[in-house]
Amino acid sequence: MSPTPQQRRAARHRLGTGQGDAPPARRGPSGGRKKPITVDAIITAAFGIVEAEGYEALTMRRVATALETGPSSLYAHVVNKEDLDELLIGRLCAGIELPEPDPERWREQIVGVCAQLRDQYLRYPGISRAAFAAASSNLDTLRVGEGMLAILLAGGIEPQAAAWAIDSLALYVNAYTLELSVADTRLGRTGGDDWVVSREELLRRFAALPDSFPQSKRYAAELTAGTLHDRFDFTLGLMIDGLPRPR
Incomplete structure (x- = not known):
C-alpha cells in the first residue's frame, strides 16, 4: 500500500527535505508527456505564483493549475495548504x-x-x-x-x-x-x-x-x-x- 500524505509528510520531516518521493505516473490523456508531480515540483510552482502574484494568490487549486493537473494530484504529496506553507518556509x-x-x-x-x-x-x-x-x-x-x-x-x-x-x-x-x-x-x-x-x-x-x-x-x-x-x-x-x- 502506498504511503498516505501524512506519512509522506512525517518522512520529509525526519529527512529534512522535500525530495525523494517517487513520482507516480500521470493519468489521463496526457500520459507521460508532462513532468511528473513531485514535492519539489509543487514547491517550485508555488514559489513562482508567490513571486509573480503575491502570497495571497497561493492556493492548492492555483498550484494544480500551474502544474496542469488537478488538486487531487497534489494531495498525494502535500497534506494541505498548511503543509505547503511549511515546505516553502523550509526551502x-x-x-x-x-x-x-x-x-x-x-x-x-x-x-x-x-x-x-x-x-x-x-x-x-x-x-x-x-x-x-x-x-x-x-x-x-x-x-x-x-x-x-x-x-x-x-x-x-x-x-x-x-x-x-x-x-x-x-x-x-x-x-x-x-x-x-x-x-x-x-x-x-x-x-x-x-x-x-x-x-x-x-x-x-x-x-x-x-x-x-x-x-x-x-x-x-x-x-x-x-x-x-x-x-x-x-x-x-x-x-x-x-x-x-x-x-
Whole structure:
C-alpha cells in the first residue's frame, strides 16, 4: 500500500527535505508527456505564483493549475495548504548560512542570520505570512532556530532569554517583511526599501501639523531619517542589547 500524505509528510520531516518521493505516473490523456508531480515540483510552482502574484494568490487549486493537473494530484504529496506553507518556509530556511558561533562576534552573527531571513522573505511578496502561527516540524526551519540558539548561548545569553529571543526576533523579521510586501503591493513596486511616500512629502506633512504637535514638528527630520533597513538594524540592536546576560 502506498504511503498516505501524512506519512509522506512525517518522512520529509525526519529527512529534512522535500525530495525523494517517487513520482507516480500521470493519468489521463496526457500520459507521460508532462513532468511528473513531485514535492519539489509543487514547491517550485508555488514559489513562482508567490513571486509573480503575491502570497495571497497561493492556493492548492492555483498550484494544480500551474502544474496542469488537478488538486487531487497534489494531495498525494502535500497534506494541505498548511503543509505547503511549511515546505516553502523550509526551502527558504535551507538557504540560510549559519556561522560557527563565536563569543566575540555573536551579536554580529545573530543580526546576520536575521538579515538573511529578511532577504529570503523579501524575494517572495508576503511569504512570511506562511511562518505566522506555525509550530514547524520541518528540519530545515528548525536548523535555523538551532543555529540562532547556539549563537545566543555562545554570547553568554541566559538559556531562557535566548529561547524567547529566537521567537521575538523571528516575529519581528516576519512582521517587517510582511509590512514591506504590503507597501510594495499598494505602490505596485517590487523590492522597495523606501517610505510609502517620499521623505520630502513626509516632511511637508509634519510641517503642516497644527501647533498641538510641537515635538513631531520639531523632530520631523529625525522621525523621517534613515532607510527601512536602517530601522531594521536599529530595532534588532534594541532587542539584542536588552537580553539579560550573567553579571
